[in-house]
């Protein structure tokens with residue numbers, strides 16, 4: 029009989045609820061422990077999802093000796109310290125996107141994961157959705173020829189609350205890190221690392237970017253045009269343009285249930301996907317597959333890929349003037365960016 033994986037969750041906000049609901053749909057997964065800054069909140073959450081253990085502080089979760097993996101669902105600004113704490117205890121980690129606030133933090137996390145021989149993966153759930161698997165398959169089969177450009181956006185109108193995770197700079201607020209990470213992820217997945225980066229941002233009332241526009245240039249006449257927003261609803265669609273056709277990932281493309289394949293000279297073809305969950309089960313199942321096979325990282329969402337992603341976000345931030353004083357060490361960040369292969373022109 030297959031092993032049942034015992035999950036823990038740290039940070040019991042909105043996404044933690046959805047993830048816990050999805051865990052209930054996975055055979056061989058159980059929610060074993062939850063940790064919050066509030067014991068009352070942890071108890072309510074544990075009762076709701078039948079978790080046998082709950083804790084009123086994050087570090088107490090490690091008193092559960094038999095945890096297999098912890099899902100980190102705190103604001104981005106805390107990902108690094110929360111992940112390091114799990115790795116120090118040699119507990120495998122799935123951490124929400126973005127993996128941390130900058131490349132230096134991610135390097136620290138990867139170094140410790142390797143030293144502790146402990147699994148770590150960024151919870152970039154879109155990577156594991158059946159639609160994204162199909163997109164990669166269609167591109168690999170040459171259905172649209174060589175990909176020449178990508179246009180993708182992710183924007184939604186959030187209720188303005190200066191203290192909320194989305195608008196609070198000290199929690200890592202702003203559109204790029206919250207939702208811009210998805211189009212940047214798509215461009216990195218399909219086109220790889222760009223040769224030059226341009227970006228602009230509207231820095232809003234709380235010093236975070238409310239809109240961000242990104243232009244990435246690649247060799248061989250390829251490019252990506254990307255946009256994020258937390259103050260306007262945008263189409264939230266992704267187009268992958270190739271020499272012989274286009275794949276349109278329909279709205280909202282980061283959690284898509286359909287795509288349209290448009291091939292030159294043929295009628296467009298809609299392809300639909302069903303998921304029997306919020307969509308988080310696929311990333312959780314990937315983690316369990318890796319742990320079952322004693323892997324320390326996922327091949328599909330590797331640590332090198334996460335490092336490339338955050339370093340690209342660092343470069344975009346520097347171009348657009350997006351800073352996080354609590355997390356960014358400017359001297360270190362600038363010298364790190366200079367060592368990256370992205371041109372700053």
Ligand SMILES: NC(=O)c1ccc[n+]([C@@H]2O[C@H](COP(=O)([O-])OP(=O)(O)OC[C@H]3O[C@@H](n4cnc5c(N)ncnc54)[C@H](OP(=O)(O)O)[C@@H]3O)[C@@H](O)[C@H]2O)c1
Nearest residue numbers: 039040041042043044064065101102103104124125126193
């Ligand atoms: N994959 C996705 O589709 C998706 C969707 C939304 C968000 N996310 C990611 O998930 C993470 C959490 O997002 P969320 O929307 O769930 O946020 P949220 O509702 O604000 O919850 C975050 C939780 O983090 C904990 N926390 C620790 N320190 C905090 C602080 N100083 N201020 C506020 N909360 C603090 C709190 O849990 P306790 O009170 O229990 O300690 C809080 O409930 C973010 O990194 C975000 O990018 C991913």
